[in-house]
Amino acid sequence: MPDPSFVFAQSLSGLTAAMFLFLIASGLSLIFGVLRVLNFAHGTFYMLGAYCAFQLVQWIGPGPGTFWMAALGAALAVAALGGVVERFLFRYLYGKEELYQLLFTYALVLILSDVAKIFWGTQQKSVSRPPGLSGAFSLFGATIPYYNLFILLLGPSIALAFWFVLQRTRAGRFVRAAALDRETLGALGVNVNGLYTGVFVLASFLGGLGGALVTPVRTIVPGMDTEIIVEAFIVVVIGGLGSFWGTFLGALIYGQVLSFGILFFPRFSIFSVFALMAAVLIIRPWGLLGRPLK
């Protein structure tokens, strides 16, 4: 039996990974819930967020607040990209076959990841932790970096902010309505096109932010987009496509299964998450907290 402080440390690392994943998967879930499309390019937005953050850190130079400005800037840049893509390209595929929409998002993956390669090459890049949050503290015998603590607190904060916006604001109500019945909402005089663009922009912002915030913890490499998108898929499937708290729950479960899988069955840890995804789809396709699609 491994000692408790190690178990605790593993669990925490699973939680941290889960919060990152939640940040990214929430955008994916949002796009699916409202636009009914599985956006393969979401992982690439995440990667672009990371690269942009790196670039901004280079441009701004060292100093207090550099990291935060870079992260925000990167998220905004990616959000803008998302808006442009939706407004000028993706919009014309609504109503066409789902396969075409899916393949379009995959085409974006191909194009954008190569664009990233053109600008930043294939060498690994990294960003150092913001000076305010470097260092670590000790809890129950485990060493916890302050940055991880920040992420652990940020995840639920964003979840709550999201929940608040969706449930308690007018815009949120429109978003929920658009997810249920787009046509009627349009008939009621709401600018559904603009709403869709807005949702896409917000989701891309979250994806880009996730990418930017992960840079002190993971190296930035090509291929991080195809890797993360599959993880995000697993999370939204487990939690329930389109369900917001489902995504949160799915991320938590994923993080724990992965970190304890690595601990107890190191060779089967990747297998276990895919098996979990398949199991959920077989037993309860709409996920733990989702609603069955018509």
Added chain:
Amino acid sequence: MKRVPWALLVLVAAFLVPAAGSRFYTFLANDMVIWALFATSLNLLVGYTGLVSFGHAAYFGIGAYTTGILMKKVGVTFLVAFPAAGLVAGLFALLFGFFCVRLTKIYFAMLTLAFAQIVWAICFKWNEVTGGEQGMPEIPYPDFDWLERVATVLPFVGGYRTSEYFYFLTLVLVALCFWVLRRIVASPFGRMLTTIRENPERAEFIGVNVRRYELAAFALAGGFAGLAGGLFGIFNRGVFPDFAYWTKSAEVLIMTLLGGMSTFYGPAVGALVLLWLNQQIVSVTEYWPLILGGILVILLFVFPGGLAGALGAVWHRLTRRPARA
């Protein structure tokens, strides 16, 4: 216009490729032929039955590993290893498909993806059997010595390199598979698949067991993909886990779309064109994915019917009779 046997002409032309002498062209043609089979097998699912699978590479990978393991580790002859690839892949497709066809649309696609990633994960990690991350390099070619003996009687058969013999073998086997697939698609079973694609509910109403047909299509598609994988493992001189990774599934899906999902030979044409384009572009720039993405976008917005659709539209335009005044 008289019915020109295009497929036969292409097959004959394909046989003549090694005569051009270049190892490179034979290599490229071999690649194209195998992928043509892979894409056509997927089209049985996507184009004919209307089931969009994002995990078809799983069966390709299973076929490749089956042949690879049988020929390299167990020492079995190709005569057994090749059909085994199709059989094992088909059985896995039957197993996975059983669960997949109970779902629709996006859930179906996600489950096919999940199963494909499970296959990938197993191939990636099961070092003892699959070679793990390194894969299995140096799969032996089938034994072609007997052809040299045949060559004493039929001189034109002899004198080729092993890779060229394998190319001829691939051509024969793939042509056979195409013939079988063509028969399947034109049969009542195949017609029922298109009926299901058009309107599954109505098919249920007229008493068709939709799920059983879909499962059959799934298993057949997986089996033929496995055969393609078995050939590819040998052709590629090695079997690797990325054969089953989801991006491979996306590649073959793009080929199917490029060629045109609504015709039988569309995906094969798509495979040929895409591999040829890849070859041309890669010699000029390393940014092939960028170009491919661009082509895909153009396809989706302008030619959703693929090349076959576009050609068909052009043909209609040209042969349309002018209306009488």
